[in-house]
Amino acid sequence: ISRQMAxxxxVSISRAIKKVTGFTGQRLYRDWVAELKLQYAGDLATVHGREVKGEVLLPEGTANLHPVWHPTDRKFALLSNRDADYFGQTDLYIYDFAGKKKLKKVAAAVNSAPLWSPDGNQLYYAKRSTMDQTGARWLDLFVYDLSTRKEDRLTHGERATSPIWIDGETIAYLTVYDGVSNIKTLQLPTGELSALTSFEDGGYIHSLAYIPADSTLIFDATINHGRDLHRLNLATGASSLFVPGRLPPNSDLREPGTHSDGVVLST
Incomplete structure (x- = not known):
């Protein structure tokens, strides 16, 4: 097809497809749509059989993402674009079931799932910084203190996303340089940054999860096509492909999470 188009x-991709395959581009498109519908119907069969419809809390906005429960109270933090036009224009909110004003905006231009401090008094997140002297805006880590209502910037120029806890004083996060993702840590008492990985394969890491019992980070990454789960042992520094059992070949695994007993969950 590429040679025909060259x-x-x-000027017609449909004509080039027909010369090579014997059928038109329109038929190829219809067959592709039919195959996708068949695949989705199979994937959703178990979902429809167990569907549970709950109460819609936030009908406004086209992107209400990453709800994270407070450690002890009946409230959760989330991202929403409720007052914006585009999917990526998300701000950070807290929804408090007990509050007089249930929804409260905390910070603007936040791009990653929020992270509560263990005591629930602070929120950590990645957001776009204000413009620097060169005109650049960076994704960096910030913290918001609920008692003082003050926001502080923790990193500078890190291109940081997806902060998670390693322990009560250490946050792991993703960073991108020259198109390659890697994992770093931030020591909150000192502000020291350390690199956990030094990947150079052009892969993109999407999100992080942590298994405390094994001192292991789980992350989903795109190397060539689709996503796979990988693990990084913090004690040894060794990384490897994480392949759960009883999965069909070429499964697309993403957005890992961990249960308190060490079980890894993935979509």
Missing amino acids: APFA
Whole structure:
């Protein structure tokens, strides 16, 4: 098909497809749609059989993402674009079931799932910084203190996303440089940054989870196509592909999470 399209005066992709395959681009598209519908119907069969419809708390906005429960209280933090036009224009909110004003905006231009401090008094997150002297805006880590209502910037120029706890004083997060993702840590008492990985394969890491019992980070990454789960042992520094059992081949695994007993969950 590429060679047909490279020929002089070739302007129709449908004609090129027909010359190579014997059928038109329109038929190829219809067959592709039919195959996708069949695949989705199979994937959703168990979902429809167990569907539970709850109460809609936030009908406004086209992106209400990453709800994270407070450690002890009946409230959760989330991202929402309720007052914006685009999916990526999300701000950080707290929804408090006991509050007079249930929804409260905490910070603007937040891009990652929020992270509660163990005592529930602070929220950590990645957001776009204000413009620096060169005109650049960076994704960096910030913290918001609920008692003082003050926001502080923790990193500078890190291109940081997806903060998670390693322990009560250490946050792991993702960073991107020259198109390659890696994992770093931030020591909150000192502000010291350390690199946990030094990948150079052009892969993109999407999210992080942590298993305390094994001192292991689980992350989903795209290397060539689709997503796979990987693990990084913090004690040894060794990383490897994480392949759960009883899965069909070429399964697309993403957004890992961990249960308190060490079980890894993934979509």
